[in-house]
Amino acid sequence: MWMGTRQVIPYIENPGATKSGDITVLDRWCCACQHRPVTKKQPRAALDDVSKAIIEQLQADGRRSYAAIGKVVGLSEAAVRQRVQRLIDAGVMQVVAVTDPLELGFARQAMVGVRVNGPMEPVADALADLDEVDYVVITAGVYDLLVEVVCESDEHLLEVISGKIRRISGVVATETFMYLKLRKQTYSWGVR
Numbered sequence: 001m002w003m004g005t006r007q008v009i010p011y012i013e014n015p016g017a018t019k020s021g022d023i024t025v026l027d028r029w030c031c032a033c034q035h036r037p038v039t040k041k042q043p044r045a046a047l048d049d050v051s052k053a054i055i056e057q058l059q060a061d062g063r064r065s066y067a068a069i070g071k072v073v074g075l076s077e078a079a080v081r082q083r084v085q086r087l088i089d090a091g092v093m094q095v096v097a098v099t100d101p102l103e104l105g106f107a108r109q110a111m112v113g114v115r116v117n118g119p120m121e122p123v124a125d126a127l128a129d130l131d132e133v134d135y136v137v138i139t140a141g142v143y144d145l146l147v148e149v150v151c152e153s154d155e156h157l158l159e160v161i162s163g164k165i166r167r168i169s170g171v172v173a174t175e176t177f178m179y180l181k182l183r184k185q186t187y188s189w190g191v192r
Contacts, residue, residue: 054073055191113145123145126168127147134148147165
């Protein structure tokens with residue numbers, strides 16, 4: 001379900017993190033799902049209970065005022081503003097607008113399963129560079145990669161799959177799963 005407000009998405013733990021405590025940093029946001037990025041590693045920022053409470057407040061309502069958050073967490077408006085900016089600068093969170101792709105003229109969304117011959121990372125990087133692609137993940141299973149695309153029409157989707165994705169070196173096969181109706185989409189998984 002799309003939401004017409006800003007949402008705060010904390011960065012997720014990286015299962016391949018080093019002992020120094022890397023996290024996965026989201027650098028490319030999609031227009032449909034906002035939490036599905038191309039990733040890179042950044043040093044982990046320590047979160048105290050107050051920072052976690054601020055994140056939870058913004059996850060509930062990304063437009064909540066710093067003054068209202070301050071009352072809940074016991075800080076002044078200025079202190080909340082500074083903490084939020086530090087959390088953003090450290091790559092711990094990003095405040096984004098979650099949009100409805102249909103309202104923006106993107107009538108067709110699909111998940112594309114991609115099978116790859118050879119190293120997956122260069123193919124994933126090439127896919128991430130496509131404007132229509134908002135989500136790329138390397139997977140284990142039948143598909144090597146899952147790719148979400150957002151297109152203006154069925155013709156545009158065909159052009160993306162046939163004219164762009166399948167022409168990438170290393171792509172062996174694709175299978176397209178067109179979205180019919182979105183039943184759930186959430187960003188409020190909290191903090192740990």
